[in-house]
Amino acid sequence: MSALVELVDVSKRYADAPALHPTNLAxxxxxxxxxxxxxxxxxxxxxxxxxxxxxPDSGTIAFDGSQITSANIGTLRRRIGYVIQEGGLFxxxxxxxxxxxxxxxxxxxxxxxxxxxxxxxxxxxxxxxxLSRYPIELxxxxxxxxxxxxxLMLSPELLLLDEPLGALDPLVRAALQKELKEIFARLRQTTxxxxxxxxxxxxxxxxxxxxxxxRIVQQGTVSDLxxxxxxxxxxxxINAQRGPASL
Amino acid sequence: xxxxxxxxxxxxxxxxxxxxxxCDFRIQSFLASLLPDFLLIFSCxxxxxxxxxxAADVVIGSKKFTExxxxxxxxxxxxxxxxxxxxxxxxMGGTIIVWQALRGRQIDAYPEYTGTIAQxxxxxxxxxxxxxxxxxxxxxxxxxxxxxxxxNTYALVMRRSQAKRLGVRTISDLRDHPxxxxxxxxxxxxxxxxxxxxxxxxxxxxxxVIGIDHALGYAALKNSSIDVKDxxxxxxxxxxxxxxxxxxxxxxxxxxxxxFLYRLSLPAPAITALRKIEGTLDETRMTRLNAEAERTKxxxxxxxxxxxxxxxxxxxxxxxxxxxxxxxxxRHLELAGFSLLLAxxxxxxxxxxASRGGPAGSAILGFASVVQTIPSLALLALLxxxxxxxxxxxxxxxxxxxxxxxxIVRNTATGLQDIxxxxxxxxxxxxxxxxxxxxxxxxxxxxxxxxxxxxTSAVINIGTATLAALIGAGGLGEPILSGxxxxxxxxxxxxxxxxALLALLxxxxxxxxxxxxxPKGLRL
Numbered sequence: 001m002s003a004l005v006e007l008v009d010v011s012k013r014y015a016d017a018p019a020l021h022p023t024n025l026a027x028x029x030x031x032x033x034x035x036x037x038x039x040x041x042x043x044x045x046x047x048x049x050x051x052x053x054x055x056p057d058s059g060t061i062a063f064d065g066s067q068i069t070s071a072n073i074g075t076l077r078r079r080i081g082y083v084i085q086e087g088g089l090f091x092x093x094x095x096x097x098x099x100x101x102x103x104x105x106x107x108x109x110x111x112x113x114x115x116x117x118x119x120x121x122x123x124x125x126x127x128x129x130x131l132s133r134y135p136i137e138l139x140x141x142x143x144x145x146x147x148x149x150x151x152l153m154l155s156p157e158l159l160l161l162d163e164p165l166g167a168l169d170p171l172v173r174a175a176l177q178k179e180l181k182e183i184f185a186r187l188r189q190t191t192x193x194x195x196x197x198x199x200x201x202x203x204x205x206x207x208x209x210x211x212x213x214x215r216i217v218q219q220g221t222v223s224d225l226x227x228x229x230x231x232x233x234x235x236x237x238i239n240a241q242r243g244p245a246s247l
Numbered sequence: 248x249x250x251x252x253x254x255x256x257x258x259x260x261x262x263x264x265x266x267x268x269x270c271d272f273r274i275q276s277f278l279a280s281l282l283p284d285f286l287l288i289f290s291c292x293x294x295x296x297x298x299x300x301x302a303a304d305v306v307i308g309s310k311k312f313t314e315x316x317x318x319x320x321x322x323x324x325x326x327x328x329x330x331x332x333x334x335x336x337x338x339m340g341g342t343i344i345v346w347q348a349l350r351g352r353q354i355d356a357y358p359e360y361t362g363t364i365a366q367x368x369x370x371x372x373x374x375x376x377x378x379x380x381x382x383x384x385x386x387x388x389x390x391x392x393x394x395x396x397x398x399n400t401y402a403l404v405m406r407r408s409q410a411k412r413l414g415v416r417t418i419s420d421l422r423d424h425p426x427x428x429x430x431x432x433x434x435x436x437x438x439x440x441x442x443x444x445x446x447x448x449x450x451x452x453x454x455x456v457i458g459i460d461h462a463l464g465y466a467a468l469k470n471s472s473i474d475v476k477d478x479x480x481x482x483x484x485x486x487x488x489x490x491x492x493x494x495x496x497x498x499x500x501x502x503x504x505x506x507f508l509y510r511l512s513l514p515a516p517a518i519t520a521l522r523k524i525e526g527t528l529d530e531t532r533m534t535r536l537n538a539e540a541e542r543t544k545x546x547x548x549x550x551x552x553x554x555x556x557x558x559x560x561x562x563x564x565x566x567x568x569x570x571x572x573x574x575x576x577x578r579h580l581e582l583a584g585f586s587l588l589l590a591x592x593x594x595x596x597x598x599x600x601a602s603r604g605g606p607a608g609s610a611i612l613g614f615a616s617v618v619q620t621i622p623s624l625a626l627l628a629l630l631x632x633x634x635x636x637x638x639x640x641x642x643x644x645x646x647x648x649x650x651x652x653x654x655i656v657r658n659t660a661t662g663l664q665d666i667x668x669x670x671x672x673x674x675x676x677x678x679x680x681x682x683x684x685x686x687x688x689x690x691x692x693x694x695x696x697x698x699x700x701x702x703t704s705a706v707i708n709i710g711t712a713t714l715a716a717l718i719g720a721g722g723l724g725e726p727i728l729s730g731x732x733x734x735x736x737x738x739x740x741x742x743x744x745x746x747a748l749l750a751l752l753x754x755x756x757x758x759x760x761x762x763x764x765x766p767k768g769l770r771l
Contacts, residue, residue: 082673092767
């Protein structure tokens with residue numbers, strides 16, 4: 001089976017410096033691919049290229065076999081879910097309205113929406129009583145659950161997560177990591193996950209993509225990275241992330 | 248405009264209708280070809296306002312001083328008594344504004360002085376005979392009646408006590424008193440037969456010369472803030488304030504015989520009626536009418552005095568205070584409301600464009616800011632000569648609309664720009680179309696800021712709408728203006744207090760509206 005997303009020679013420059021050198025990457029169906037690397041390494045740029053928030057200077061990005069263009073990006077986005085660090089929930093809408101915004105926009109029936117809403121509440125262990133609350137009335141963890149429900153509402157083929165757990169306290173974070181992994185497995189969800197935390201990457205990633213200074217340095221499993229580092233930066237990154245405790 | 252066409256149609260039905268059609272067609276094609284959409288919106292609303300405002304066949308205008316008001320009232324009643332419905336638009340401003348209104352057909356007649364016609368309208372230094380004046384005016388389709396009977400020339404006046412003490416009797420005597428402070432009306436300061444040539448002719452040495460409103464100038468003279476001011480020789484205040492007129496010993500001032508100017512296309516019965524006033528008012532009588540107007544604070548009552556020998560008028564003279572207040576307030580709300588509505592309709596889309604930055608954004612914000620810096624009086628004066636506007640309610644609405652624009656445009660732009668980038672991108676990444684993003688996400692999130700802008704505009708408009716009275720558009724500015732003119736604080740307050748209350752009420756109303764229109768999630 002071919003890859004769901006395929007980047008060929010994709011590069012991006014911002015005004016002063018290259019953010020992404022010409023890069024090739026395939027995101028396999030049903031797997032979780034994790035982009036990891038220090039800040040400014042280009043991992044968020046890559047993610048934003050896939051959802052079309054920015055357009056590449058060169059190269060092509062194909063989604064499910066067809067090339068992404070400005071003409072089809074609008075409809076393609078409905079097949080992609082997107083969750084960011086702070087959740088990106090709209091403060092003027094209740095949790096329910098946030099989750100159903102797109103479903104309403106594409107004209108889903110109300111029975112269908114109700115059924116899907118109950119299903120996702122169960123999936124993300126989110127209490128239905130909280131659905132009529134506004135984002136400001138929810139905790140950080142609850143907000144991320146709502147954001148995830150919103151992203152999954154239209155059953156997207158691809159789920160993009162940009163440091164989704166980065167702003168949470170460690171206990172909530174650990175609990176959510178476990179739940180997320182279960183959800184991805186249950187849905188056999190193709191996921192592209194951005195993080196700077198190696199443990200999180202190792203926990204989620206079927207495939208780990210380590211980036212530095214706008215380039216992919218090494219791609220493989222976490223043991224590939226640990227045991228067969230492609231260059232000194234890989235070892236350096238891995239050792240730094242182990243922290244003092246494991247020295 | 249429609250009013251005039253109506254009259255003509257009755258006279259020569261066929262050609263009148265044809266002309267009306269041609270005219271409508273011209274206006275339509277002009278608008279369609281030249282004006283952007285928002286000006287079209289503009290042209291619809293105020294036209295209906297203007298039509299509702301002038302049901303009368305003949306509209307009399309007057310300048311902003313007592314004698315002009317009284318003559319206007321006399322003309323209105325004379326026409327009414329002849330069975331011709333007439334309306335009087337009081338105190339429209341200075342010579343140029345009223346003259347433009349006559350030429351622009353917003354009014355049909357107004358009282359004027361021969362000296363002013365020669366100097367200000369025909370722009371000549373020669374002394375013209377009435378026939379020469381008539382010939383020149385005919386080119387503008389304007390006619391003049393015979394003199395009404397009095398010569399209201401300009402004069403310089405002083406406090407009687409001071410003049411006596413210092414022995415000042417003539418204008419030449421002023422040369423011995425360079426320390427005198429002189430307060431002059433703005434019109435007199437700028438007129439070709441005004442201060443500059445007068446100073447040159449008499450070689451006057453005074454340096455301390457200020458411009459001051461005519462009515463306020465009397466108060467300033469009384470409390471010795473100034474020593475000399477300009478006046479009209481039939482001005483009732485000369486006696487009231489115990490002033491003396493300085494003799495024009497070098498015969499500088501030309502004659503100012505009062506006449507009525509009227510549009511030559513007026514129906515003959517209306518002209519005949521106006522001409523009944525010729526030769527009926529000598530200086531003594533005019534001064535008495537002026538004094539009566541100042542005493543009773545009511546121009547209609549003063550005009551009544553003129554008719555006392557004749558038949559009693561059938562038109563009601565007095566209008567109860569509450570009725571007047573309701574009329575002013577309604578008109579005020581109409582002015583402020585329509586202009587605000589237009590400012591919202593135009594301002595929010597402009598704000599949306601401005602929020603995207605770039606040259607278009609800066610141009611919009613720049614334009615709106617520049618408009619805001621133009622003094623409101625100057626803005627009115629700039630709009631009056633334009634063909635579409637003139638002396639009308641729509642000029643007032645246009646000016647208020649322009650003033651209301653900036654707060655709405657700026658607040659809409661800032662409100663949208665303040666939306667965090669992450670939320671903006673979330674809306675895009677979800678797959679909402681640009682329109683859906685705007686309506687469902689961006690505008691609701693910016694609603695607090697946008698509403699605050701609209702509130703600011705509303706309060707500004709309520710305040711600024713008082714100036715609409717300057718161009719005869721009515722509203723609560725009407726009593727304020729008459730009060731200023733009569734130097735009567737009570738009358739000023741009749742307009743100022745309701746205007747202030749209205750502003751508070753509007754502020755309060757918008758605070759309530761916030762609770763309805765700002766989404767609950769943004770108010771927690």
